[in-house]
Amino acid sequence: MEDGQRTQGSRRYVPPGRSFGPQQLDFPPVRNGIDYLASVVEHLDEAVSDVSARDLKYAVLHLQAAAEVLLKARLLREHWSLVFKDPGRASRESYEKADFESCGTSAALERLRDIAGIRFDGKEIQALSALAADRNALQHYGLTHNAAAVEARAGRVLDFLMRFLDKELLPLLSGSEREVATRDMAPVVEGVKNISSYVQRRSNRLRGELKGMEKSTIQCPECEQMTLVVAPGGGLCHFCGESWPSGYELANDYWLNNSATWGRPCPQCDDRTLTEGVIFADRAEADDALYCFTCTARYTSRELIPCAGCSRSWPIEAVVEGVDAPLCPDCYEQTEPEDVA
Known part of the structure; x- marks a missing residue:
């Protein structure tokens, strides 16, 4: 075993890089x-x-x-x-x-x-x-x-x-x-x-040390404790010490361990790290939060609506009104005036 070995049915521990055989004592x-x-x-x-x-x-x-x-x-x-x-x-x-x-x-x-x-x-x-x-x-x-x-x-x-x-x-x-x-x-x-x-x-x-940080604290995909404090482009778990250097890697690991849906482009930063089903410490009972692991934008499913043109999720207040179907600002700009009359 790479991270230490135990004999079958016992608790004997062998640190990495050491064999079971006799060797010179070396314990600084x-x-x-x-x-x-x-x-x-x-x-x-x-x-x-x-x-x-x-x-x-x-x-x-x-x-x-x-x-x-x-x-x-x-x-x-x-x-x-x-x-x-x-x-x-x-x-x-x-x-x-x-x-x-x-x-x-x-x-x-x-x-x-x-x-x-x-x-x-x-x-x-x-x-x-x-x-x-x-x-x-x-x-x-x-x-x-x-x-x-x-x-x-x-x-x-x-x-x-x-x-x-x-x-x-x-x-x-x-x-x-x-x-x-x-x-x-x-x-x-x-x-x-x-x-x-x-x-x-x-x-x-x-819980005491992270008090006041509940809005940015989620469950860690490594140790499964509610101690991962997210930040733009990654996060750090205060329980196990695991860190993520990019929002993409953290979104992928969170998806693998929590069956969350991810890969949507974020309406704020355009990166495909908008993830649905992220549970935060301040709303542990909610399962509909959408969170971008790149820019930290956070929404609920009720705050977003899919664009009829590109299918991207957009904040309801950002879609263009007065058309047959909701369009995001980008799709609206590409639409001929007579098409939305």
Whole structure:
């Protein structure tokens, strides 16, 4: 499988480009953190099998590990000494030998906030603290708790880490490091769509972030969430991160996934990307919206009328009155005066 492999009937995950055979360990910080996330997705992916108590246990352990590694990977972008528990006693020799005590999650968050200027809200910090408590109980004492509650907390942290990677870490990478990270993230991005706690948490947050943008928000043809914000000539999904560079490609993908009718020329821009059946967040019950994925013109079926000359859809107020049949302005100009007397 191009985006990762699993053995038949198991959850074993193999990142892209790696074989099942033995090989040398090669996990620099960012890749290490993403690999932990891959394991989390493997254990919580409901499309593979039901999530067992054991799956949830290892998801929590590896999610906490991912949080620690990725937060410290971002600290390293500021300075290597910041990952030491006591930066004042840091030495380059100890760092290169990995022979030192590193800072904890709380300290990493404080340093990222105070030194790197990254903002965290209280709920994100609470979620990370709760996950750390769950991890410590599982690791050292054994945890007896409602599985649904533990999974919900894991979903909150998973949402945070995916956003942290996307906004604060991946943009700082370049060259082969960026290529490897993008490749390794592909199956993670795909797998999180099957984790109900993650989907619910992310959807709830995005509803707040996209408030006021309902008139330009439609269902994404990739992840099927109502989180795709359209713009002239394309759009960006705020849930899965998929983007479209042209209105034509987005119209085609929307048609393939939603059985919409498209290909009509738009009365405003003339491009054949006017699509019928586009459902917007501000009118989720309507199925008669016509939307142009090129210029963002939006109509209802009651606002358009077909031209008797060219069959193109036109706004009712734009057709010429006083003739036997409605004509668009272009067809009317080509008609002899006696023909419309």
